[in-house]
Amino acid sequence: MTGEALLRVRQLSKSFGGVVALDGVDMAVQSGSVSAVIGPNGAGKTTLFNLVAGVFAPTRGEIHLGDRLLNGLSPEGRVRLGIARTFQDVRLFGDMTALENVMTGRHVQSRCGFFDAAFRLPRSRREEEDIYLQAMRYLNLVGLGSRAQERASSVPFGQQKLLVIARAMATEPKLLMLDEPGAGLNAVEKDALRELIFRIRDLGTTVLLVEHDVNLVMRVAEWIVVLDHGEKIAEGTAREVQRNPKVIEAYLGQEAA
């Protein structure tokens, strides 16, 4: 791997009570890449994700985005710095339209507050117009422009998973973290997802995904980190990882057993 690391994680550890969920993990995500974290159930993938997103604080270790130390920063502060995420269980704003969901994604890219809104100041109207146009652009990016006015909760599940990606992309992140984007999708939808991930990378956004579907990961990720029992056991390209005996034992061997 060449290039500069966008995200660097050093000696990252997290314990919940006595349970060690993540133990001294080092990892770097190269700028402009598609990277993935894989591992069997309970390997600590989601914990790693939540630590980077700022949902909870690490017991030990450091997280850097570029030169900036992220430790101690709130989730919303990290979004402002350029980290956006999706959730395994989607978490759309169900009673808002698809468009409004993506419009909330423009929050960090806009300024107007209570006062501007209350008196409909010209700049608030201009900004609202801009939010609308940008949101439509991101809806179209994931191919959901035609569903703009539908309630998010009534959009089919497969498309909901695309809608959360549009919402996250609307924040204009440097790093987009996708938590199990393929879960619950059929083969056709997974192909579309893969195309979308490549399109997002081509727009200049670095992508980090946590994914159960090894097949999808092998076809989409340039760099793969393998976790098991909270520790990093391997990393490398798809080919390297697939040949690594530790990975076969921990991950693939488990399925064979």
Add this chain to the structure above:
Amino acid sequence: MRRRLLGSLKVWALSALVVAVALVPFVVNPYYTSLLIVIGIHTLLTVGLCLLMGYTGQVSLGHAAFYGTGAFFSAILSASHGVNPWLAMFIAAVATGGMAYLVSFPIFQLRGNYLAMATLGFGIILWVAFRELDQFTGGPSGLSGVPYLSIGGLVFNTDFKYYYLVWIAVLGILFISQNIVNSRTGRAMRSIRSNEDAARSVGIGVSGFKVKVFVLAAVYASLAGSLYVHYLTFVSPQPFGFLFSVRLIVMAVVGGLASIWGAIFGTTAVTFMSESLHRFGELDIILFGFLLMVVMVFLPQGLTRGLMDLYERVRARARGAGR
């Protein structure tokens, strides 16, 4: 289709509302004018609750406390210290908003039922304070001699004049609130009600917004309190207790929590119901409880939206049958 119907209905309803508000005092008898003044004042409170509960999803069972704080600040400053009533109203709003700001920090550490309990406790503490701080508030017997509001030579000393003052304020606040909910800020509020973690994931400062909406609702309540004491020219702690907080919630729920204009409807409906049941004593409390249950079970969007949906469903069925 539905969107267009709602859109045209809204413009139509708005114009009708403004005309109705302007003409009412010429048509109805004086008793109703005074009732409508009270409804206007209560609407200011209900709108604040709609923003807080309906849009942001945060319960407050102590809203009457802010109403009372505004009322007492206005009354004490203007009656006991000779401060200009408008200035007193402004100071009251700043003080009430400031108090809301301070209590919001411990209170919004909590969620759901715990938040409800904390606001309930806060409301009760202030209600006790209104009664016990009698060197300032006049205690249970109250404080009289609150001056009328006036602009230049125009003194708002009759129901007829006061009606217009109150309803101009109500329409202004409704306009402002409607603009807020239809904005970036409004979307942020709704996203917090929907899913706080997801709201954070797009960079929305959840606790900051909760605090701001809480303060805004408190300022609305303070203005309502000021308008109330300058109308009666008298204040006592009696109207600012827990039961009134509950009644406000009933009004907001009946009107439709997530509907700014529904606030007028809910407030009016509940006030008229309560007036007509007056001679039966405490019966209105039972009826409100029942009403709250019925609305929550059958029309969770509130009466306004619920009836509109019902109307559309009936119309759609009629059209289907005609075919």
